Amino acid sequence: MHSAGTERSGVQPNLWTKQQRTSSRPSGARDHGQARSGGGSAFASAAGSVLFLLFGVLATLVRAIGRVVGALLSAWFKLVRKSRPALIVSVCAIALVVVCAVDGVSHAGRAYSGVKVGDIDVSGLSAQEIEQALDQAYAQPLQQASATVFASDEAAQQTDEAAAAQNQQDAALAEQMAVDEAMASKQAWQTTGAELGASLDSGQLAQHALAVGRSDGGVLARMGAGLFGKRIQVDPSFDEGALEDFASGIDAAIGQARVDYDVKVSGGVAYVVQGNDGWEVNRQTLAGLLGDAMLGFSDGRIVAHTEYTPVRISSEAATQLAQDVTSALAGGARFQFGGHTWQATASEVGAWVSTCVEQAGDGWRLRPYIDQQLSKSAMASGIRQAEGDSLSGVGFETDESGQVSVTTDGQGKLPDVSDAAEALSSALFGQGDSVTPAQQAPAIEVDAEDMPQRLTFQEAVDKGVVGPIGTFTTTYTTGQGTENRNHNIELVSQILDNSICKSGETWSYNGTTGDCNEEKGFLGAGAIIDGEYTDSVGGGICQVATTVFDAVYESGLPIVERHNHSLYIASYPAGRDAAVSYPELDLVWRNDTSSDVLVKVSTQVGSVTATLYGVDPGYQVTTETGQWEAGKKYSTTTKVDDTLAPGTSYVKTRGTDGSTIEVTRTVKDVNGNIVRQDLFASVYDPINEVILKGPDRS
DSSP states (O other), rough: OOHHHHHHOOOOOOOOOHHHHHSOOOHHHHHEEEEEEEEHHHHHHHHHHHHHHHHHHHHHHHHHHHHHHHHHHHHHOOOOOOOOOHHHHHHHHHHHHHHHHHHHHHHHTTTOEEEEEEEETTTOOOOHHHHHHHIIIIIIIHOOEEEEEEHHHHHOOOOOOHHHHHHHHHHHHHHTTTTHHHHHHEEEEEEEEETTBBBBOHHHHHHHHHHHHHTHHHHHHHHHHHHEEEEEOOOOBBHHHHHHHHHHHHHHHSSSSOOOOOOEEEEEEEEEEBBBBBEEOOOHHHHHHHHHHHTTTSEEEEOEEEEEEEOOOOOOHHHEEEEEEEHHHHOOEEEEETEEEEOOHHHHHTTTEEEEEEETTTTEEEEEEOOOOHHHHHHHHHHHHHHTTOOOOOEEEEEETTEEEEEOOOEEEEEOHHHHHHHHHHHHHHHSSSSOOOOSOEEOOOOOOOOSEEEHHHHHHEEEEEEEEEEEEEEOSTTTTTTHHHHHHHHHHHHHHHHEOOOTTTEEEHHHHHHOOOGGGGEEEEEEEETEEEEETTTTHHHHHHHHHHHHHTTTTEEEEEEOOOOOTTTSSSTTOOOOOOTTTTOOOOOOSSEEEEEEEEEETTTEEEEEEEEEOOOOOEEEEOOEOOOOEEEEEEETTSSTTTTEEEEOOOBBOOOOOEEEEEOOOTSOOOOEEEEEEEEEBOOOOOEEEOOOOO
């Protein structure tokens, strides 16, 4: 056994203890540990010395500051004991500090004392509370608030009786006057916040109120608000388009609208459109006055004044641009698509050119561009024809909700005309600050996609599958006496909107609307019967018939039936009006293209627009308007109206002499060949003047 062997050898086993293990470390290791311990002690000693020194310096500095502060306090106490004014100033300063501290704590997140927004005291209110107060006091009533703008001081001072008499006369003639004439004769304009799209940013005003005495002016502003008050101006904002329309109506009566010189293109040649300086109402000033009136800060009566407004685009600038545009269009444009090339003529490309006024530094410039709305459909049609695959058989469908979709045969490729239009605009006119006309016909590479079989109406317009082939807008008077007529215009426009004329078929106004009677919601409005104005259910629908007629006229499509009114109104182009009366008088036209035509009719305040959409047939329309020839003279009739006050009278129907005029329309195809010539002869009967008067004074 191992134990026996060990004993026999006389060797004792080693017994390891903790002390032995420790003492058995190599001597070098012990020396190294001692060296590290010694180094750490030296570092700690040095650091302690540095800290002790720093504390000593700091203590000395504190003692010095203490001595200075003590000296200042001692001097202050001595001064206070000896000087009563110093005591008063000191007490006031301490009180001010205390008050400011308490005020700051008590007004945390709240408006300081003395702050008003408009006439609303918002002292001590939070942002949310200020918003609620402003919404209740201003924002909500703003929609129903009204203001009246007068053409002159005399008009503003007119008596209520005189104003009522004038309103009665204006209402009687409102439907008989052309828009320009009606606008020029007005002496007062009333509007509401809702009509002008008025709004108030209560949140921003609340933040402005909270900023007073903080980021806005600091402590001094806080003290000023408390002592003298601080009023924040309330300025509502208005819809820019609505305000412009309202101001333009005032300009037409007491001033003159500014018209910039412009450039138009006909037959590939650009020409200058005359402009003129203006006298216009300052829009910013008008907005401020309207805001004060609607919020109750003034009496609601505003007298308008005009300012001189020079043209932004001069005759010289327009003349130079016309030369540049004509030069750029001289070679037309080449479109390369799928191995085929379509050479568009200067006349075709020129029909797509529009202009816009841009700000250029401190001035303005007139910029020509290729209008995508005008170009895409014609461009897509021309490119496909060059490929031998003309775009035809395009149809329109409407679902139960009135949504319009567009269908195709799904054959061939669809050119990417949106990118092509942008590329053509840059190639023709450049991209810099000034117009750089192309020196030769630009070559435009056109990408393609597979022709979709069904698209939404907007998709079809965006891709150039269909586009406007004829559009026209007419205007009409608004205000007192026109409410029923304008209701009828809007109603019949809704009925006509999205009507479809299939390829090769005819479209009838009466066939689309049916009888415009009371059962359909039409109201009594002014119509000419037996030579004078009287109320008739559906009065006003001829305005829409005229608008559709002129859209068809401009499209070049054949017109089958058209009748002129008994009375010519200068709001329409001479000899280009259309009268309808179910079922006798109708407006009928034919779609001679290979695709459907969609009729879109829409209204805005004082205007109605009709647009025909389809595949552009490329018709070019020119007009020759003859001279007016005098017809029969009108007669005057006076009738007694017992409802009028004795000695008063007004003109119910304004007298107009009869007249005749002829208009010739020539329609050519893309190659300049005459497709058709139409003569539209209009004979307008005299309208007898009718005066209503009150009974004679007894």
